[in-house]
Amino acid sequence: MATNEPLIQDPVSGLADLVNRSFQLIPGKEIVVRYIASSYQNDPVRSLLELILFIFAVRTILQNRTRSSRNFVNLSNSDIDYLVKEFEPEPLCTPLSPEEQDDLDGAPQIVGHASSHPMVKAPWMSGTVPRRVKNLASFNFTGMLEASELTVQAKQILREYGVGSCSPPGFYGTSDMHIKLEETIASFLRKEACIVYSQGFSTISSVIPAFCKRGDVIVVDSGVNFSIQKGLQLSRSRLYWYDHHDMSSLEAVLAHLNREQARSRKPLTRRFIVTEALFESDGSMANLPRIVELKKKYKFRMILDESYSVGTVGPTGRGLPELQHVNPDDVDIVVGNLAASFATAGGFCASTKEIVKHQRINGLSFVFSAAMPVMMANGSTVAIQKLMTHPDILAQLRDNTEKAYHVLSQISSITIPSTPGSPLIHVQIRPKAQSEPMSAAGQRRLLRQIMRQALNQDVMVSLGPRLRSIRPELDEGTWANPSLRIAVTSALSPAEMAQAIDVVRASIVSVLGT
Numbered sequence: 001m002a003t004n005e006p007l008i009q010d011p012v013s014g015l016a017d018l019v020n021r022s023f024q025l026i027p028g029k030e031i032v033v034r035y036i037a038s039s040y041q042n043d044p045v046r047s048l049l050e051l052i053l054f055i056f057a058v059r060t061i062l063q064n065r066t067r068s069s070r071n072f073v074n075l076s077n078s079d080i081d082y083l084v085k086e087f088e089p090e091p092l093c094t095p096l097s098p099e100e101q102d103d104l105d106g107a108p109q110i111v112g113h114a115s116s117h118p119m120v121k122a123p124w125m126s127g128t129v130p131r132r133v134k135n136l137a138s139f140n141f142t143g144m145l146e147a148s149e150l151t152v153q154a155k156q157i158l159r160e161y162g163v164g165s166c167s168p169p170g171f172y173g174t175s176d177m178h179i180k181l182e183e184t185i186a187s188f189l190r191k192e193a194c195i196v197y198s199q200g201f202s203t204i205s206s207v208i209p210a211f212c213k214r215g216d217v218i219v220v221d222s223g224v225n226f227s228i229q230k231g232l233q234l235s236r237s238r239l240y241w242y243d244h245h246d247m248s249s250l251e252a253v254l255a256h257l258n259r260e261q262a263r264s265r266k267p268l269t270r271r272f273i274v275t276e277a278l279f280e281s282d283g284s285m286a287n288l289p290r291i292v293e294l295k296k297k298y299k300f301r302m303i304l305d306e307s308y309s310v311g312t313v314g315p316t317g318r319g320l321p322e323l324q325h326v327n328p329d330d331v332d333i334v335v336g337n338l339a340a341s342f343a344t345a346g347g348f349c350a351s352t353k354e355i356v357k358h359q360r361i362n363g364l365s366f367v368f369s370a371a372m373p374v375m376m377a378n379g380s381t382v383a384i385q386k387l388m389t390h391p392d393i394l395a396q397l398r399d400n401t402e403k404a405y406h407v408l409s410q411i412s413s414i415t416i417p418s419t420p421g422s423p424l425i426h427v428q429i430r431p432k433a434q435s436e437p438m439s440a441a442g443q444r445r446l447l448r449q450i451m452r453q454a455l456n457q458d459v460m461v462s463l464g465p466r467l468r469s470i471r472p473e474l475d476e477g478t479w480a481n482p483s484l485r486i487a488v489t490s491a492l493s494p495a496e497m498a499q500a501i502d503v504v505r506a507s508i509v510s511v512l513g514t
Contacts, residue, residue: 099441103448103463108455114138115146116491118460126456133455134500136486137462141312141423142393143491144343144383153382157375165371170360173371177378182348184381188388189310189318190328191350195359196380198372200337203347204305205231206365207335208274210358211303212237216270219253219300221245223480225280226467228305232274233470241471247290254298271300277309277320281464281480283418283426285309288320292330301332310334311341312423317387317394323421338376342383346372397423397490400497404488407501413512417483426464426483429512443482446511450484453507459500461486484508 023029075083096104111119111130119130144150157177167173178196186194197203208231212218216237220228223244232239240257243249250273261268273295275286288304295302306319314322319336321328328334334350349359359366387393401423408416408427415430429443444463451461464483492500 099444106448106452108460114140116140116143116489120455120460122452122455124452131458133458133460134492134496135460136488136500136504137460138489139308139340139424139487140343140489140491141308141397141487142317142341142343142383142387143489144341144386146491147343147383147386149382149386150343150379153378154375157378161374163375164373167370168367169371170367175371175374175377177374177381178371181377181381184384185348186350188384189334189350191334191352193353193356194348194350195356195363195366196338196372196377197347197349197363197365198345198369199365200307200339200345200347201227202365202369203337203349204228204303204307204335205234206363207333207349207359208232208272208303209234209236209364210362211333211355212270212272217257217272219250219257219271219273221250221275221279221286222469222471223279223281223284224274224276224305225307228274228276229470245284245287247287247294250291251294254294254300258298272303273300274303274305276305276307278306278313278419278422278424280308280424281426282483283416283422283424283485285313285320285323285419285422288324288326288331292326296330302330303333303335304331305335307335307337307347308340308424310336311384311387312394312397313421315394316391317341338380341387342380344376344379344383346376346380393490396494397488399494400490400492401425401488403494403497404486404501407505408508411505411508411512412514414508423488425486425488427486427508428481428483440482447482447484449511450504450507453510454504457503457507459503461504 026032106122106124108120108122108125111121114135116135117132118135120133121130125131138145161175161177165173165175169178182194182196185196186192197206204227208218208228212235214236216235217240218232218235218237219240219242220232221244222241240253242253254273257271273291275291277288278285286304291302294300304320309323310319311317313320316322319334320326321331332351333355336348336350338344338346338348349356349363361367398421401421404425405416405420408414408425413430415428416425417428418425427447429438429446431437447463451463454461462485464485466480466482469480486504488497
């Protein structure tokens, strides 16, 4: 029997039908359906997890964040005053020890322009007015601090370009002077290309993490400077240290890594050897031919820091590869500081075009720092050109260095860890036979006396700064002992250099004996 009663629809079915019709109106619904279907088919647990995360995200967005204010503790004014009175903030840095405070208070101050003959004053110096002294403390190896050519170009560039670049090189900080400097350095070091950084200290600490990442392998000399150590930390690579200047230790580490790689059968990672050419810590020079031989044998790349060797060693100042007759192409990456030999600022990295191009996007100090001031960039170019056209500068530097070694090597109470021919000379106290070894603090006190006696006789030298290594056990080697640092310069005449080194010798003998 037919009936005219309307059909009663299930509410749930009606809602489902409404949702289905609404879903059909969404553009691109087929893609969503296909994704959900494939996701459920391959991994239903993942689909459930995504649904839970979606619900949690919606709940978080809709949640009233202001309701948490009712959990705040209501303090009276007296309670607030009491808490403020009792609050004792921790110091931002460790308080100085009495010895460190004495070093800081008694540090000599250069008055006026820095040069090979600056005006210096110190609270313990005889006399009350600044005195002109012979400077063997600054890294003015080539005497460029007082080069008239650099002064003339600085004034001209300031008028044409202004003071600063005000932008990273990747934006509008690069000028034609930066490009010219990069081409000059690449040609000088016989490399394909070069990139310049605005700060010398941050150059090597940016280059290392640009190529070495987590899981990569770095084999490094235990005597490298603090800037290299910061780059090693930033890279988060696996670090393997070999004994300072010990080629047997280096080969043992490289052989161990090759055996480990063969056993694991894992894909080969990036592997580097990192060392300095002329070590800042003790003035010694690396055995570059042997290191290159081992890097080829065990298939490693090499990063060489030439901050103190470029412009100072080699027949034409091209650094340790030229001095030790090594093909520049055998050193993969060369890094240096333009402030040491060229009296300007910034740093450089010279290598192949691909390696340089990679740093323009991945070198953090290059990407996120303002470009080097244009007058500094052009000043470095002028300094390199002067060094190339005036070989007498390096000849004078070598003569002064030989004089210093000849005089100092005759003193039996000291030892010189620096390599003969290095313009950066470190003098350490020789341990006495059959006696207790002197503490580092005791050595520094005696070296400070020598430094002050020499300055009272118008010759300025300095104590070698000693920053803690990222591995404290590396600070226990004899090469890391406190030292008196002498930076030889070509700006002193032969007579002035002879007089200055005689003053240093007399000061050492007065404090330590012959």
